[in-house]
Amino acid sequence: MTRLIVDGAALGYSDKLVCEDVSVDIPDGAFTVIVGPNACGKSTLLKSLTRLLPPTRGNVLLDGRSLHKMPTKHVAREVGLLPQGPVAPDGIRVVDLVTRGRYPHQRLFAPWSPDGETAVASAMDSTGVRELSGRLVDELSGGQRQRVWMAVALAQQTPILLLDEPTTYLDVSHQIELLELCRTLNRVQGHTLVAVLHDLNQAARYADHIIAMKDGEVVDTGTPAEVITESLVSEVFGLDARVIQDPESGSPLVLPRWPHAM
């Protein structure tokens, strides 16, 4: 069963078409990672899975219905998104920011509810920011801030969660911490995750399912072991590399060739 399907979609912005004809299935309950070189349409594809970017042709389907014809709030209860580089309003506290994630569940003149409070608390618990609750977001480190943003997206309580380059601007320990968090969300809480990642090796380690893209087209999909091969890395990224087995995780590990003498 796949709830989220892109079916022959043409995607782009008013001035340029990025993807002419994309079709992908997002496997339920899996951690899917979209990889590809810069400007290959990764983020565009991810955005089309929310209501941010309607396809000019073809369809994006959620449970068999066209996502862009469904009411916005309805979609927001099923599919969440952590966009790239979100900006926190000045002087906002962690708890207030996380509470914004409850928006699709709130009613006009009665925004608060015990359910909402529980959801906010558990979103902060699972991202480990509960103890930062009353702090100002401006005072936090980059890694803490990204976990707060994750908590905002989690407070939305959607079974499907999309992450647009969630590790960008984080140092390596925070990148791993965030990916571990994603893995936990996927394995323990059963969220379907779709992330755009830059680092091929991180993608290979953490993904169940990989979508490799180049020039607006899906080149290959499958498990990391199926997709991350020397020929694909060469074809998609134009990189001459060896692919060996990661001694830690058993997943493929991409090692760019060393063109000099050792």
Added chain:
Amino acid sequence: MTELDFGRRIHRIGPHSRPFLLVDGLSARLCTALWVGIVLLAVFAVFSGSAQISPAEALSALVGQGDDYTNMVVLEWRAPRILMAVLLGACLAMSGAIFQNLTGNPLGSPDVIGFQTGSYTGALIVMLLIGGGSVETMIAALIGGIVTAFLVFLLSSKQGSVRGVRLIIVGIGVSAMLASVNVWILLTATVEDAIMASLWGAGNLSGVSWSTFAAAFVGSAVFIVAAIALSRPMRLLQIGTPFATALGQNVRAVQVSAIVVGIGLTALATATVGPISFIALAAPQIARRLVRSDGLALGPTAAVGALLLLLADVVAQRIHPDSPLPVGIVTVSIGGLYFLWLLLREGKKR
């Protein structure tokens, strides 16, 4: 039930087990204090003034036992004027908060981006070129403000989306052009007409009657309710269009409604009493600093605006007993000082 740490005091409104609204403690205390201040100032304004009426006489008029003269001064002149200052101060402040939120810039207030200048142009055309009474002037001012607003939005929008700084710059430009049009129209008029028109253009609360107050109250009630309903969606917009969309918001609809409500509040105030600047610019910023809020604090903003305009009017009436000033002059003067302070502070930051 899980207890969240809000980092400050929060009041839960509603049944103990199912509160449906959270109110910030500081914000609630501040609003109470501001409204107490407004009431005290209103009491002072109703009991004092240039007319020779003692507080005891004024009180007797308020309880319905005054003589005709006292009744007229206290009930027909002072009372509606005070209420009008409170109402329009709140309207202007809320409008300012909405536009500053939309543009994400403290300078993005309706008085800076030319809506009031446009209202004045509309009023001048009727007063001096076509000829018309106060009702026609009001309508013309309303139309002038709305047309200017849409012109500014049209010129500053790119692919249908409004951008903050662009809007402000276009607004200042349009405002400057309209200001010279206004001067030109004034120059074509006779001296008496020009003085009368200038008085309108300075923003004046004198001559407010119960009927104008009632009209303004009914008109603004719609926009005030809409502004309150829009405050949560607008706060969500602060985290950016992509996130707001993913959270189920129809961003375009919220922006368009906010613009309509913001223009409505300003245009209504300007059409009623003429252009009054500074309230829309400063009240939201003052309120934000006082409550340390993360954005759109509509309640405190409205209270600050009401207090500021009432205070400005009380000062304007009493600054020189023989020649009271139009309230707009007072707000512009205070506004100049505030602007200077804002610029100096921004300068120091860099």
